[in-house]
Amino acid sequence: QSALTQPASVSGSPGQSITISCTGTSSDVGNYNLVSWYQQHPGKAPKVMIYEGSQRPSGVSNRFSGSKSGNTASLTISGLQAEDEADYYCCSYAGGSTWVFGGGTKLTVL
């Protein structure tokens, strides 16, 4: 199992939209609609923002949305706010009750 591929960093200004990609293979991202996204602020535990590709847990802002095309999943954050600055990780089910994470993307709000 290789880690999913994410850009190391993305940035945007307040109010703008950004998209973080997460590329896997036909054995993980492409084979299941089971990608989740996690937000991690410095020194804190991860928090789920999106599950099953595009579902938002209760309490997560509707500025966060997820999608998938082929072997690539994406997280879009609209109306960027300062509090969105964090690391973001994608995670895909990979079969056989195993999971694989992406390498993480650092979001900077300019």
Next chain:
Amino acid sequence: EVQLVQSGAEVKKPGESLKISCKGFGYSFSSYWIAWVRQMPGKGLEWMGIIYPGDSDIRYSPSFQGQVTISADMSISTAYLQWSSLKASDTAMYYCARHIGGVAAPRGWFDPWGQGTLVTVSS
């Protein structure tokens, strides 16, 4: 409130053994899988393995199979991660997280996460 509370930070020497814990509150601990995730200093998240406390069914990542042991005691709502002989490369933050999305065939997501246990291995 559903929460996972992990044991405190540890400082160990290479070759020593260690067992860290993750205690669940606010839900039926035996009915949800619990995963362990490693985060090495300044690095990303790595999925290590998952256990169903109800019957101790365990699945390991190939990368961690044989390197760690995952266990659970549902009578005290606690999952464990242990090492028999630590290495400096085991220095990391370790998180436990509750799996959501199926029992017989887990394939969902993780929520909530514990606060993390920092393990430092140094001579």
